[in-house]
Amino acid sequence: MIDPSGGFTLYDSVESIVRAHHPVAMATYEKRRQHEIQENEKLAQAKREKAFYIQGFVDGCIAVPVQPGRVEAWMASGGFASADTGALKKVPTGQLYAENIERLNREIEDLEKVIAELQGTSAMDLWKRDMETFKGDLEALWDEA
Numbered sequence: 001m002i003d004p005s006g007g008f009t010l011y012d013s014v015e016s017i018v019r020a021h022h023p024v025a026m027a028t029y030e031k032r033r034q035h036e037i038q039e040n041e042k043l044a045q046a047k048r049e050k051a052f053y054i055q056g057f058v059d060g061c062i063a064v065p066v067q068p069g070r071v072e073a074w075m076a077s078g079g080f081a082s083a084d085t086g087a088l089k090k091v092p093t094g095q096l097y098a099e100n101i102e103r104l105n106r107e108i109e110d111l112e113k114v115i116a117e118l119q120g121t122s123a124m125d126l127w128k129r130d131m132e133t134f135k136g137d138l139e140a141l142w143d144e145a
Contacts, residue, residue, distance in 0.1 A: 029123035037118045044111040049075070049083040050091065051104040057096040064093060 001017065003009040004024045011017045056062035056074040066089060075083045 025127065026123045029126045033118055033121065033123055033126055037115055040111050040115050040118070044108050044115070047104045047108050047111070049080050050088065051101045051108070052078045052080055053083075053088045053091065054096050054098075054101050054104070058098050058101065 001009060001011055003020055009020070011020070053062075053071070053075065055078075056071070057064075061074050062070055071085045071089060072081075075081065075085060075088070
């Protein structure tokens with residue numbers, strides 16, 4: 001069998017295989033966990049920026065046609081100086097309503113819950129969750145056969 005370093009090893013038992021591969025698996029699950037946290041944080045930040053941008057239209061601080069520098073000044077006033085204003089300016093005018101701010105805020109709350117859950121979850125917890133899913137899927141396949 002191939003060992004974690006890519007060489008071939010003859011293992012004595014299933015336990016020796018698990019002992020050899022466990023650290024690699026846990027490192028991979030930790031990398032996955034960190035990646036999921038980072039991606040959800042980026043998505044939440046983009047939604048915060050979009051909600052604040054839309055708030056500028058709702059409040060009348062930004063109007064169509066957008067004046068040069070106005071969006072940048074508005075975003076900076078809300079602490080979003082590094083926001084991608086080019087992308088925000090492409091938001092369709094049909095989305096510039098207070099209802100969309102409320103929807104974005106709910107989505108942000110949901111993302112923050114996911115982030116908090118991931119931060120409180122260990123690599124081992126993710127692995128166990130995957131194993132339970134695998135077990136359920138495998139049992140479903142056996143039931144179909």
